[in-house]
Amino acid sequence: MKTKSRGVTAAGHDATANAAAEILRAGGNAFDAVVGAFFMACVAEPVLASLGGGGFLLAKPAVGRAKVFDFFAQTPKCQPNEADLDFAPIEVDFGSATQEFHIGLGAVATPGCVRGMFEVHRSLGAMPLAEIVAPVVQAARDGIAVTAMQAHILNLVKPIFTATDSVRRIYRRPGSEYQFIEIGDLLRNVELADIIEILGIEGEDLFHRGEIARLIVDQCANGGGYLSLADLNDYEVVIRDPLIVDYCGARVLTNPPPSAGGPLIVFALRLLESANVKELGFGSTEYLDLLAQVMRHTNETRARATSDTDSSCPDLDQLLDDQYLQALRRQLSQHALSMRGTTHVNVMDELGNTASLTVSNGEGCGTVLPGTGIMLNNMLGEEDLNPYGFHRWGPDKRMSSMMAPSLVLFPDGREIATGSGGSNRIRTALLQVFLNLINFGLAVEPAVGSPRVHYEQDVLYVEGGFPSAEVEKLLRRYPEHRLWDDVDFYFGGAHTICRGSSGFEGVGDRRRAGVAIVL
16 A cells, blocks of 8 residues: 655646645655656646656755756757748747747757656656556646636747647637637647557657657658657767755755756856855845846856857856956956846655756747647747857757756755746846845745846846835946836746755745645
């Protein structure tokens, strides 16, 4: 008879979080639970998670060293003529900011999520996979009611989710021919349910070598995409050591190169080591100005340290060069201080296992594979993943990403797992959560819920909630700015959990309707 297991999970949807919680209750461990949560997210959060996407898992087993499973997108092996590609721009309007993405089969990179989930389960899981995915299959067949947040996300990317007949058929209102799905409607994906069920029984080869692989290749060959059977056959999960930095008495473990998010967060923390962050005071003009300057230096240093024209990951040695960091610290001390679709899941269990998972489908390519309910990614159409221009990537290389599932370890034994969605806002969201936890000593809930800033391309973005007098002084120094009245989806979704002497706690970031469940 299976025994119940205590633990905690936080995710971007109640169905995703509940999938993890139910697996823990059934006796599964944190890694079983995070795999189940991923598959449920593909049903409940279809813009943010897909079998056709990629991601990263930072795993800290109860016994053994922490490791990162890299199953992010890989560039194709061959580059056909650009004139033959299906590749088109669309614009997403966040209200106070817009961002351009590109869709079409020419934007699809080799996906890794299926192989990644199977590798995690093989290495660290305990429950049979068919048992893990059974509730997901039922949910996809029965349908999940569209929440306000999912309706908001779907409407943001409506040009993608109405781009072709294949996708319109899934995301139209039940019983309607033309209306787009709305809050409260049941989102069913029976074809996806069938595929997940078969994967749970037959294994990953269905996707990488079997019928689905052939469907992907045929669709790309006939519709203007890159992928070949060799791309799918040869895809491998890469297991890496996490990138580790000690900062103000805490130890941070995060995503290492070739991803960019973790190294850029570490650079920012190293830059802030000598700053009196706590003394400046949270929300003060001086603190917010310091954050903006650190973000500016981080953006500039990323460009300086990124030497390969087909890479978006900075060279770690250049990025963390001591002399360069010292020079930037001096600049900060002399500075007049008065002057893509991602989702994240964390799981901890009572055995001591921790799983921190971030996945993305980009925004999706706009086309669904026939008979599968799967929309492939548009990673080759993400500007932040292709900083030197589209179609200039080197063949058969693991793509870089801003995704940075992370752990923070404190001297008192507390362990905090976090990560975020939010495209190129991921690293700035996580940086501020780390500072809230480490420098300001905030508990998990206020550390996640406090307002944030973001600085990019000479524009300062500011969430509502900071003291108005401090914001007014700040904006005099940043004439190019965008303001929100409240915390907002734009600034990421840093769902976070904690294991400490008093037990488990967790918080779902309300920016993305996050849910936390303590068992």
